Amino acid sequence: MSSRQTRVQWSNRLIFGLFALTFASLPQSVLAVPSFARQTGLACEACHTVFPQLTPFGRVFKASGYTLFNTKKVEDINKLSQSILSISDLPPISASLMASTSDVAKADDSNSSKVSTDFPQQLSLFYAGRISDNVGAFVQITYDDQAGSIGIDNTDIRFADVANIDGHNVIYGLSLNNNPTVQDLWNSTPAWGQPFIGSPAAQAPAVPGAQIEYAMGQIVAGLSVYTYIDESLYVEAGVYRSALQGQSVADNGNTTNNIISGVAPYWRAAYEYDWGKNSWEFGTLGMYAALENPTTPAGNAINLSLQNAPTDRFLDMGLDSEYQFIDDENQVSIDARWIHENQNLDASYSAGFATNKSDQFDSADLTASYYWHRKLGASLSFFNISGSNDPLYLGTVSGNSNSSWGTAEIDFVPWLNVKLGLQYTVFMRFDGASTNYDGAGRNASDNNLLYGFLWVAF
Amino acid sequence: MKYRLAALLAANACLAVTVAFAADNPAVMKAAETKATRTCQDCHGSKGDSVSATYPRLNGQQADYITAQLKNFRDHSRADPHAQAFMWGMASQLDDAIIVELGKYYAGQTPTPPQSGGALAADGKKLYLTGAPAQSVPACVTCHGAHGEGNSIIPRLAGQHADYLKKQLEAFRSTLRDSDIMHANTKDMTDSQIEALVSYLAND
Numbered sequence: 001m002s003s004r005q006t007r008v009q010w011s012n013r014l015i016f017g018l019f020a021l022t023f024a025s026l027p028q029s030v031l032a033v034p035s036f037a038r039q040t041g042l043a044c045e046a047c048h049t050v051f052p053q054l055t056p057f058g059r060v061f062k063a064s065g066y067t068l069f070n071t072k073k074v075e076d077i078n079k080l081s082q083s084i085l086s087i088s089d090l091p092p093i094s095a096s097l098m099a100s101t102s103d104v105a106k107a108d109d110s111n112s113s114k115v116s117t118d119f120p121q122q123l124s125l126f127y128a129g130r131i132s133d134n135v136g137a138f139v140q141i142t143y144d145d146q147a148g149s150i151g152i153d154n155t156d157i158r159f160a161d162v163a164n165i166d167g168h169n170v171i172y173g174l175s176l177n178n179n180p181t182v183q184d185l186w187n188s189t190p191a192w193g194q195p196f197i198g199s200p201a202a203q204a205p206a207v208p209g210a211q212i213e214y215a216m217g218q219i220v221a222g223l224s225v226y227t228y229i230d231e232s233l234y235v236e237a238g239v240y241r242s243a244l245q246g247q248s249v250a251d252n253g254n255t256t257n258n259i260i261s262g263v264a265p266y267w268r269a270a271y272e273y274d275w276g277k278n279s280w281e282f283g284t285l286g287m288y289a290a291l292e293n294p295t296t297p298a299g300n301a302i303n304l305s306l307q308n309a310p311t312d313r314f315l316d317m318g319l320d321s322e323y324q325f326i327d328d329e330n331q332v333s334i335d336a337r338w339i340h341e342n343q344n345l346d347a348s349y350s351a352g353f354a355t356n357k358s359d360q361f362d363s364a365d366l367t368a369s370y371y372w373h374r375k376l377g378a379s380l381s382f383f384n385i386s387g388s389n390d391p392l393y394l395g396t397v398s399g400n401s402n403s404s405w406g407t408a409e410i411d412f413v414p415w416l417n418v419k420l421g422l423q424y425t426v427f428m429r430f431d432g433a434s435t436n437y438d439g440a441g442r443n444a445s446d447n448n449l450l451y452g453f454l455w456v457a458f
Numbered sequence: 459m460k461y462r463l464a465a466l467l468a469a470n471a472c473l474a475v476t477v478a479f480a481a482d483n484p485a486v487m488k489a490a491e492t493k494a495t496r497t498c499q500d501c502h503g504s505k506g507d508s509v510s511a512t513y514p515r516l517n518g519q520q521a522d523y524i525t526a527q528l529k530n531f532r533d534h535s536r537a538d539p540h541a542q543a544f545m546w547g548m549a550s551q552l553d554d555a556i557i558v559e560l561g562k563y564y565a566g567q568t569p570t571p572p573q574s575g576g577a578l579a580a581d582g583k584k585l586y587l588t589g590a591p592a593q594s595v596p597a598c599v600t601c602h603g604a605h606g607e608g609n610s611i612i613p614r615l616a617g618q619h620a621d622y623l624k625k626q627l628e629a630f631r632s633t634l635r636d637s638d639i640m641h642a643n644t645k646d647m648t649d650s651q652i653e654a655l656v657s658y659l660a661n662d
Contacts, residue, residue, distance in 0.1 A: 041547020056510065060500045068497065070547045162496050169495075169504055231500075274509050276662060277621070327512070327621070328539070 033128040033138075034417055034457055035092035036061070041070040044416040049324070049331040050371050051419070051457070052187070052196055056231060056272070056279050056324075059185040063171045063228040065160030066129055066136030083133060092129025098122045100453040102201035106446035116201050118145050121453070124153060134173075135159050146200045152218060152245060154182045154191065171228040179217035180240060180266055183224065186281050188320035188335040189268075191217070194367040194381045195407060197421065199451040205385060206297040206394045206401040206431050209363045210341040212266075212287045212316040215258070219244050224266060234270040234283070239263035255303040257293045261311050264289035270320075279324045285339075286317045293347075298395025300353040310347035316340070331371040338364045341387075348393055355399075359388035377411040397439040398432025405430075405444075419455040424448070483555070490559030493552075498560070501544070505567045511621035511662070512540070518569025518617070521561035522610040528557045538635040540625075570617035572606065573661045578650075582658025585651055593646040598655070606659050620660035627652045 037044055040061070044051060047058030054062065061068055069088055076085035098121040107114045124142040131137055140153035160173030175183040182191040190213040208214050224238020242249060242260045249256055270283025292309035295301040302310065318339035325332040341361040348354035362385065369379035384404040391399035409423040430444035431437045437444060495504050498516075502508045506516030516524065530536035531549035552560070574583070586606070589597035598615070602608055606616030615623060629635035631644040631652075644652075 041550050043543035043547075045543050057501055064500075068500075070550045072551070164495060164504070169499060276511055328625075 033092075033094035033096070033126045035094040035126060035128045036066065038090060039066075039069045039071060039088055039092050039129045045374060048416075049326055049333060050374050050377060050411070050413055051416075052192060053333055053369070054185065054187060054192075055326055056274055059272075060171070060228075060231055062185055063160065063173070063226070063234075064162065065134060065158035065173055066138060067132075067134060067160065069130050086133050088130060092127060094126040094128055094457060096122070096124045096126070096455070096457040098197065098453060098455045100197075100199060100451060102199040102452075103450045104201055104203075104446075105448040106442070108203070118200055121145055121200060131157075134161050152178065154179055154217070156183050158183070168230050170230075173226060175222075175224050175226065175236075175238070177222050177224075178220060178243065180212050180220070180222060180287055181268075181285065182217075183226075183236075184268065184285075185228070185234060186270065186272075186283065186320065186322045186335075187333065188281070188283075188322040188337050189285060190214070190337070193335060193337060194365065194369075194379070195409075195423070197453055197455060198423070199425075199449055202425065202449055202451075203427075203430070203447040205403040206396050207361065207385065207387065209385065210316045210318070210339040210361060211289055211314045212285070212318070213339060213363060216240065216287075216289075219258075220260065220264070222266060224268075226268075231274070232272050234268070234272070236266075236268040238266045240266055240287070240289070249306065255293060256306065257295045257301050257303070259292040259306060259309070261290040261292050261309075277325055277327045279322075279326075281320075281322045283320050284318060285320065286315070288315045289313070291347075296348050296353045296393050296395070297401065298353065298393060300348070300351070300395075302347055302351050302353070310350060312347045313344040315342040315344075317342075329373055331374060331377075333367075333369045335367045336365070338362070343388075345390075345393060352392070354393035355390045356388060356393070359390050359393065361385070361387035371411075371413070374416065375413055377409075377413065379407075379409045379411075381407040381409075383407075394431075396431040397437060400432040402432045403430050403444075404428045417457045419453075421453050421455070423451040423453070425451070486555045487559050487562075490556050490563050493556060494560060494563050497548075506564045507567070507570055508619070511619035513544075513619075514622045515570055515618055516564040517567035518607075519564050519614050520608040520610060520612065521558075521565035523608060523613040524561035524564055525557050526611045528552060528560065529554075532557075536635065538629045541635075569607075569614060570661050572616045572659050574658055576657030578654040578657040580658075581651075582654035582656065585655055586658055590647075590651065593648075594642075595647055595651070596643055598643075615659045617661045618659065620656045620662050623656045623660050624652055627655070 047055055047061055049055055072089045074087050074089055078084050099119045100121045101117040103115045122142050122144055124140050127137055127139040129136060137157045139155045141150060142153040143150045156175055156177040158173055158175050160171060163170045177183045179191050181189040187193055219242060220240040221243035222238050222240035224236050226236035228234045240260060241263055249259055264287055266287045268285045270281055272279055272281040290311040290313045292306055292311050293302045293304060294312040316339055318337060320337040323334045343359040343361060345354040345357060345359060349357045365383045367379060367381040369377060371377035386402045387400060389399040394401050405425055405427040407423055407425045409421055411419055411421040413419050425448060427444040427447045428434060430447060435443045501513040502516050508515055528549050531541055531545035532552060534546060586598045589595045601612045602615050608614035627644055630637055630640035631647060633641055
């Protein structure tokens with residue numbers, strides 16, 4: 001392989017890495033929004049232990065389509081006395097700002113700085129609240145300083161209603177959203193899971209997670225139907241299609257990568273048991289996506305006509321669990337998630353971009369967090385990813401992307417909509433090795449990162 | 459004069475009919491039930507039998523007490539932390555008629571019985587029935603009834619969540635929850651007396 005080819009491949013790898021990092025960092029951009037508080041008249045603590053972690057009541061509010069309101073409204077009826085307009089007299093608009101500074105243990109290369117500051121790291125505007133009696137929306141538009149542009153962020157538009165069936169309280173509804181699990185009710189699922197905020201300077205492994213965890217946000221559109229019975233049993237099923245930002249798959253005159261072939265089915269089921277101040281949830285989630293013209297983690301892209309593009313197929317099957325203890329003095333959350341992914345790499349293999357026709361991948365994380373009086377908090381997280389050895393597909397020196405890292409964070413929340421935090425991330429293994437993982441002498445611990453942030457919502 | 463008296467009597471009769479109609483207005487009753495089973499139930503349970511101790515049980519609670527408290531939330535005269543966090547918003551748009559019907563709805567639900575089986579329950583029962591004269595703690599039974607069932611604006615205590623009862627007694631003691639009477643009754647209560655009372659009255 002020539003040095004030019006090597007440079008191109010590493011350049012592609014870098015692009016994939018940035019892509020992966022961007023989507024791996026999605027949870028950083030989600031939070032509670034004060035427009036919900038303004039709409040409901042409820043303080044943040046009604047729905048959150050500390051944002052963005054939901055309480056049982058917060059889950060009901062979300063499942064009910066963000067429609068609970070306790071404000072004056074503008075209304076209209078038709079001649080049949082049917083409601084044809086019912087909107088709040090105040091638009092549910094909010095904003096959030098994150099600013100941060102990062103210090104990585106060792107700069108990536110001689111051209112990079114060890115220290116970086118991001119102001120703002122993200123600046124978001126939200127429409128978050130009720131649209132009508134049964135329709136509500138969470139729409140986020142974000143300026144991201146790494147992208148240097150404004151773009152659509154997490155979006156969840158819902159129809160919801162509630163019925164009493166044989167003594168059971170049955171909430172049911174539809175969600176139109178752009179990120180699998182952004183509509184979910186528990187913080188043990190990817191879109192709202194830990195880390196809630198992370199450094200833009202953080203290094204991401206070749207494959208930072210399963211497809212459902214990092215690859216779909218903001219480039220898909222999904223419609224799902226769900227029910228939440230007696231605030232315990234949650235069942236949801238839906239489908240996702242590609243909905244790329246900035247381009248149309250139809251008649252765009254170009255080949256396009258990572259397009260969902262047909263639809264990607266999505267499922268979710270969970271059961272929550274509440275007792276006293278405790279709640280415990282256990283659930284499953286998953287997705288099956290066949291991607292046309294896939295791009296490999298190594299940076300190789302298949303560029304064929306979409307009319308006959310081959311596919312790589314990913315089946316994600318996950319389990320998750322969340323335990324919470326919530327009272328006025330102490331708030332404890334423990335979240336766990338494991339996702340197993342079957343990768344059928346027909347397209348990449350036939351193009352010579354994968355060593356194996358099929359690979360396996362596993363992603364697991366465990367987080368425990370504690371807040372005292374919703375004022376002072378600490379959390380510990382552990383993440384582990386592992387998978388098949390596939391040097392061509394992954395493009396790593398070790399041939400796999402096995403990585404593990406842990407994060408410790410302390411937070412100070414002077415007001416419920418202001419959070420100051422200090423986070424330290426330690427990498428034990430990175431892309432299959434703890435030392436010299438890139439063949440150029442870089443160790444996993446060189447990616448260790450100290451990160452301080454300010455996060456305000458108003 | 460006779461005509462004036464007749465007109466006044468007629469007006470009073472109309473008013474009485476109007477009040478009676480308002481009190482039993484099926485539309486308001488239905489609206490209150492809908493409110494209770496679609497909104498309030500998210501925290502308090504569909505029949506007021508809440509699961510979480512954060513939210514008080516309302517099943518079997520005195521209608522007048524619920525009415526009074528909802529009005530206190532609405533005008534912010536009850537201002538303890540949970541009142542502000544939850545109920546100021548929830549009560550802000552309720553009108554008097556629906557507040558009255560909400561009180562009736564919950565009063566009509568079957569109350570949760572107290573457990574009365576805790577280790578301190580015997581001490582709690584004694585305190586409830588006889589008070590602690592040395593500390594100017596009067597007997598709770600005088601106002602709250604022989605079985606803790608309450609009376610009118612005096613709330614039912616029996617079967618309430620232990621943690622909720624404890625927090626309210628502490629809030630009265632510290633004046634976090636404003637009530638001259640209950641502050642006077644609790645200001646000299648010790649933590650162990652509160653624990654004992656709760657042990658006698660509550661149901662976790």
